[in-house]
Amino acid sequence: MRTFTVPTREVVAPKNQEIFDQLQKALGFVPNLYATIAYSANGLERFLAYQNAKTSLTNKEKEAVNLIVSQVNNCEYCQSAHLVLGKMNGFTDEQLFEIRTGKATDAKLNTLVQLASDITKNRGYATPELVEAFFNQGYTNENLVDLILQISDKTAMNYLHNLTKIPVDFPVAPKLEVTF
Incomplete structure (x- = not known):
């Protein structure tokens, strides 16, 4: 190889x-x-x-999406980077661990994390109940489009690292045994 x-x-x-x-x-x-x-x-x-384009998602929401997508795609580099960036955006270690397992304590963020995980693992498809829950939490059509764009951004980076295996230059994320 x-x-x-x-x-x-x-x-x-x-x-x-x-x-x-x-x-x-x-x-x-x-x-x-x-x-x-x-x-x-x-x-x-x-x-x-x-x-770096403008988005309707907050920085915390973007980092939650980045982290769960990287977890689902099993990208060590991006998990490591987004643990650092997540802390810079106000998440605690416990919250970051939760997100990596596909959950969040905050109901709105939990819905976002679950939907991002579902879209990622199902390659663009999602469970209708998760989509409905997303909108029931106050998210909009604009937010859905921006979520998909955020997933695509992170998926591209995940794929690049998963293929090239270049060295991780952030503190390496602890391995989690999570099945999605």
Whole structure:
């Protein structure tokens, strides 16, 4: 099987070098998974624009979706990254553990996590009762569209890591034996 290495600034396209510099300045490092996207001359710019676009979901909701999708897709890199980002967005360790198991104490967030999990594991399909529960919690059509876009963002990153197996450069998420 092919071994993927993380490309360095020196070997990526000039536009990606600029993005590496921006990431270095903003984050203090260039995450390995972003660097891996830079194998594509246009991929990193395109992906970051998509990832950073405005959404109707709150940052906490986005992180909950990112974490459950990464758990369902069994992506060690993204689970690790989103445990860190989840804490930065106000989740406790206990709440993050709960989300990884497909639940949340908060009823509205619980509905979001369950629906995101169901959509992910069923490749775009969902149990009608979960969709109805989502709307009953006050979510809107706009929120549903943004949820699907968030799932697609995270699924792309999960697939990239699951295929390339580049090194995780965040504290590694503890393994959970969860079946979805």
